[in-house]
Structures are given as structure tokens and as C-alpha cells.
Amino acid sequence: MAEQTGGGTATAEPQGSIDGPRTDGPRTEAPRASRKLEGTLYRGSTGMWSWVLHRITGVAIYFFLLVHILDTALVRLSPEAYNAVIGTYKTPIMNLGEIALVMAIVFHAFNGLRIILIDFWSKGPKYQRAMFWIVIVLWAIAIAGFLPRQLMNLVADFN
Numbered sequence: 471m472a473e474q475t476g477g478g479t480a481t482a483e484p485q486g487s488i489d490g491p492r493t494d495g496p497r498t499e500a501p502r503a504s505r506k507l508e509g510t511l512y513r514g515s516t517g518m519w520s521w522v523l524h525r526i527t528g529v530a531i532y533f534f535l536l537v538h539i540l541d542t543a544l545v546r547l548s549p550e551a552y553n554a555v556i557g558t559y560k561t562p563i564m565n566l567g568e569i570a571l572v573m574a575i576v577f578h579a580f581n582g583l584r585i586i587l588i589d590f591w592s593k594g595p596k597y598q599r600a601m602f603w604i605v606i607v608l609w610a611i612a613i614a615g616f617l618p619r620q621l622m623n624l625v626a627d628f629n
Contacts, residue, residue: 516602524581527574534571565624569617576612580605 544552558564584601588594594601 516599520581520584520602520605523577524585527578527581530571530574531578560627562624562627565620565627569620569624572616572620573609573613576616577605577609580608580612 541552541555544555581602584598584605587601588598
């Protein structure tokens with residue numbers, strides 16, 4: 471099949487049909503992507519999950535700070551309302567919320583340092599995966615130091 475182009479005539483060979491690939495003659499296969507599909511539709515691995523966790527923890531911390539500012543502002547409007555709101559915070563559910571908040575803040579802080587290293591250290595992108603796992607280990611160590619005391623408070627709230 472000949473086709474007229476700007477510089478002359480080009481010949482295009484049909485590669486296959488609706489019924490399947492061509493079987494007459496040599497076959498050339500299109501190069502395949504050598505990447506293995508990992509994670510989700512976005513094919514993410516540690517870099518993507520770090521990004522997702524950083525955004526989720528950032529938004530959670532933002533909303534906590536917003537609520538904290540609003541409930542602290544109540545002290546000027548009505549000290550009784552402020553005391554009532556603070557009283558609701560002394561429940562086991564809010565204790566679990568405090569645990570989640572500290573876990574989010576610690577991860578966000580360590581991962582933020584990792585992001586700074588990736589951005590400003592010339593070898594940062596090369597070691598970003600290893601630094602992610604270092605962040606996870608440091609996060610686990612910090613939470614392991616915090617969690618026993620907080621869980622004792624949680625048990626005391628039930629008594």
C-alpha cells in the first residue's frame with residue numbers, strides 16, 4: 471500500500487487485522503513497558519504513598535488546628551461554653567483522636583524532612599525510597615515511645 475508524502479512515496483505494511491495479528495512473514499513486536507504494575511491505578515509505590523499520606527496528614531492537622539482555634543476562641547465569648555466543649559474532649563473517643571493526631575503530626579514532620587532532603591540534596595531523588603522506609607522506622611519508634619502512656623490514659627478514662 472503506497473502513500474504519497476511530502477518527500478516521495480512511502481510504503482506501509484499492514485500489521486494485522488480485526489481477526490488477529492499477521493501470520494505471513496516476519497513479526498516484529500512492539501516494545502513492552504518493563505515496569506510492573508504496582509499499587510493502584512496510578513502505578514504508585516513508596517513515592518506515591520508517601521505523597522498521599524503527607525497530604526492526608528496535612529489536611530487532618532489543618533482541620534484540628536481550625537477546631538482548636540475555634541474552641542479556644544469560645545473562652546472570650548462564654549467561659550461556660552468553653553468549659554462544656556473542653557469537657558467533651560475528656561472522653562475515650564477523643565483520647566483515640568489525640569493518638570491519631572500525634573501519629574499524623576509525627577509522620578508529617580518526618581516525611582516533611584524527607585521531602586526537604588529530596589528537594590535540596592543532589593542525591594535525594596536517588597535515595598527517596600530508602601528515606602521513606604527510614605521515615606516509617608523513625609515514626610514507629612517515636613509512636614512506640616508515646617503510645618504506652620497514652621493508652622494508660624485511655625484505660626484510666628474507662629475506669
